Amino acid sequence: MGEALIEVKNLKKYFPITGGVFQRTVGYVKAVDDVSFDIRRGESFGLVGESGCGKSTTGRTILRLHEKTAGEVRFKGQDLFGLPKNKLRELRPELQIVFQDPFSSLNPRIKVGEAIGEALLEHGLIERKKLKEKVVETLEICGLASYHYDRFPHEFSGGQRQRIGIARALILNPDFIVADEPVSALDVSIQAQIINLLSDLQKERQLTYLFISHDLSVVEHLCDRIGVMYLGSMAEMADKKALFSNPLHPYTKALLSAIPIPDPTLKRERIVLQGDIPSPANPPSGCKFHTRCPLASDICKKEIPAFREAEPGHFVACHFA
Amino acid sequence: MSVIDVAKTDPTAGKAIKAPASPWSMALRRFTRNKLALIGFIILVIMFVVCFFGPLFSPYELEDYKISMKNKPPSAEHWLGTDNLGRDILLRVMLAGRISLLVGLISTTISVIVGATMGSIAGFYGRVADTVIMRITDIFMAMPTLPILIILGAVLSDLKVDPKYRIFFLMLIIGILGWTTMARLVRGQILSLREMEYMQAVDALGIRDRRKIFRHLLPNTVPIIIVAATLSVAGAILYESVLSYLGIGVVPPTPSWGNMISAANNMIDFRKRPWLWIPPGMCILITVVAINLIGDGLRDALDPKTKK
Numbered sequence: 001m002g003e004a005l006i007e008v009k010n011l012k013k014y015f016p017i018t019g020g021v022f023q024r025t026v027g028y029v030k031a032v033d034d035v036s037f038d039i040r041r042g043e044s045f046g047l048v049g050e051s052g053c054g055k056s057t058t059g060r061t062i063l064r065l066h067e068k069t070a071g072e073v074r075f076k077g078q079d080l081f082g083l084p085k086n087k088l089r090e091l092r093p094e095l096q097i098v099f100q101d102p103f104s105s106l107n108p109r110i111k112v113g114e115a116i117g118e119a120l121l122e123h124g125l126i127e128r129k130k131l132k133e134k135v136v137e138t139l140e141i142c143g144l145a146s147y148h149y150d151r152f153p154h155e156f157s158g159g160q161r162q163r164i165g166i167a168r169a170l171i172l173n174p175d176f177i178v179a180d181e182p183v184s185a186l187d188v189s190i191q192a193q194i195i196n197l198l199s200d201l202q203k204e205r206q207l208t209y210l211f212i213s214h215d216l217s218v219v220e221h222l223c224d225r226i227g228v229m230y231l232g233s234m235a236e237m238a239d240k241k242a243l244f245s246n247p248l249h250p251y252t253k254a255l256l257s258a259i260p261i262p263d264p265t266l267k268r269e270r271i272v273l274q275g276d277i278p279s280p281a282n283p284p285s286g287c288k289f290h291t292r293c294p295l296a297s298d299i300c301k302k303e304i305p306a307f308r309e310a311e312p313g314h315f316v317a318c319h320f321a
Numbered sequence: 322m323s324v325i326d327v328a329k330t331d332p333t334a335g336k337a338i339k340a341p342a343s344p345w346s347m348a349l350r351r352f353t354r355n356k357l358a359l360i361g362f363i364i365l366v367i368m369f370v371v372c373f374f375g376p377l378f379s380p381y382e383l384e385d386y387k388i389s390m391k392n393k394p395p396s397a398e399h400w401l402g403t404d405n406l407g408r409d410i411l412l413r414v415m416l417a418g419r420i421s422l423l424v425g426l427i428s429t430t431i432s433v434i435v436g437a438t439m440g441s442i443a444g445f446y447g448r449v450a451d452t453v454i455m456r457i458t459d460i461f462m463a464m465p466t467l468p469i470l471i472i473l474g475a476v477l478s479d480l481k482v483d484p485k486y487r488i489f490f491l492m493l494i495i496g497i498l499g500w501t502t503m504a505r506l507v508r509g510q511i512l513s514l515r516e517m518e519y520m521q522a523v524d525a526l527g528i529r530d531r532r533k534i535f536r537h538l539l540p541n542t543v544p545i546i547i548v549a550a551t552l553s554v555a556g557a558i559l560y561e562s563v564l565s566y567l568g569i570g571v572v573p574p575t576p577s578w579g580n581m582i583s584a585a586n587n588m589i590d591f592r593k594r595p596w597l598w599i600p601p602g603m604c605i606l607i608t609v610v611a612i613n614l615i616g617d618g619l620r621d622a623l624d625p626k627t628k629k
Contacts, residue, residue: 060521063525065521065524065525088527089527089529090527091527092525092526092527093526093527095525096525096526097521097522097525099518099521099522101518104517104518104519105518105519105521105522106519106522107517107519107523107537107541108344108541109343109344109540109541110536110537110540118526118528118532118536119526119527119528122526122527122528122529122532123527152343152344154344165522168522168526172526
């Protein structure tokens with residue numbers, strides 16, 4: 001694998017909680033709390049974790065759709081948060097995103113052809129005359145047809161809308177795409193189609209993905225390296241093989257034991273976590289996972305475990321790993 | 322590539338030629354299904370046609386003073402009778418209708434343009450712009466409209482504005498006093514639309530602010546604007562009538578529905594000569610009811626939650 005395309009260093013994103021008559025800030029939701037990782041050119045990096053653990057916020061903050069609270073994101077060596085707005089706008093075509101909800105991510109009053117093509121025109125990347133041709137070509141690459149050009153989003157099914165979302169990102173010829181749970185709103189049969197489309201596109205265009213999902217089997221199918229997030233922090237990060245064969249963090253172990261295996265005769269130990277995910281507004285002290293961890297001891301309540309390299313390329317944040 | 326060929330599985334593939342069912346055409350279909358709204362619309366169209374084209378067929382002139390013919394009841398020559406200066410009431414009602422409808426339309430246009438612009442600036446940019454604009458609307462809304470209109474009307478009279486131009490000032494005043502409601506509606510809508518995921522998508526695509534506002538946000542507020550504007554046309558017509566009745570809106574000799582009613586402000590005219598005030602009064606009533614029916618129909622037709 002080549003050099004790092006995206007470098008995320010100590011990224012933090014806190015959302016203020018306001019209360020009272022004067023809307024004072026009474027606390028923060030620590031959606032992303034000190035997350036660091038690199039994504040190499042041409043790889044797919046998977047980000048997994050349960051709902052509300054900050055995966056999507058991480059993905060969106062990397063693209064500067066949210067402003068960061070602290071930390072640094074570098075794309076091809078440039079600090080994205082240091083760029084003025086107009087420079088960032090020029091860079092937008094290289095960094096794209098596919099959204100989770102194919103229904104709310106398309107403007108209901110804009111025809112599909114226009115929605116896909118508008119960014120090309122806005123960035124002056126194409127002449128108006130050639131626009132339709134290019135949009136139709138992209139529609140077809142994404143498995144749609146040329147007569148879909150003049151239709152409105154409400155005339156499509158969820159899977160088709162997700163293809164529109166992919167086409168909208170793809171037409172700009174990006175280097176990096178954040179796929180923010182692109183299949184979790186779809187039926188299983190459609191999920192496979194979309195995943196295959198994404199993986200074919202990656203092979204053809206050497207795309208780099210940040211693939212956000214809560215479905216480990218999807219991530220296993222598509223990704224090269226995987227990061228596991230818990231409550232805004234990275235718990236473990238490793239190559240796919242290493243993570244699945246030798247998980248070090250107890251949270252990862254619990255997640256892996258929850259993957260359904262299509263073999264009723266196979267018996268295995270199922271690790272069931274107790275309790276709910278704590279509130280990110282008031283995370284537990286020390287290791288955030290200690291409230292639910294089967295291995296938890298006193299040190300876990302006091303000290304935040306360092307995110308260290310336990311084996312080459314295999315990072316983990318646990319005192320016992 | 323292992324792409325599933327959607328064209329083969331799409332049942333509508335053969336009907337590719339049919340016009341796309343845009344949100345607008347669906348709203349139009351819902352509107353035409355609403356009988357009351359349709360009746361209101363037809364009445365309003367008739368009112369427009371009669372007021373704007375009727376006078377062309379009248380044998381009388383606006384300035385035909387015939388003292389010998391004053392205060393005559395309806396007859397074959399004068400279908401709605403004549404007034405105290407011997408002028409044909411029917412002609413005057415039609416000409417007054419032009420004025421009233423124009424005042425309604427133009428002052429509403431002014432308040433829509435000002436209100437939508439201010440509202441979208443406040444909603445889109447937030448922070449200081451939002452605070453400033455919203456406090457201005459608060460001030461406007463705290464002012465009692467009618468006394469202000471009366472004062473401004475009196476000021477116009479004092480400035481000896483030519484009666485011909487007076488009407489334009491009137492439109493401007495009514496329009497300026499009405500923009501706040503529109504600004505608040507548009508702002509509220511834009512605040513909620515701004516949080517939609519497709520606006521984040523547009524951010525990620527690097528679309529400029531101007532296009533975000535005019536292509537992505539405002540079209541989604543148009544349903545609300547249309548409904549509010551329709552209802553505000555009715556309000557503007559009423560304001561104009563009230564002011565003209567009080568003698569400070571449209572002043573004679575220019576006829577308006579309001580000042581025609583005020584011609585009947587004594588007991589004898591009121592009791593013995595109902596043809597002086599019933600026709601303009603009915604015109605106001607019918608027009609305002611028709612516009613309100615249309616407004617209600619549009620609200621039902623444009624609200625996406627009432628999809629059938």
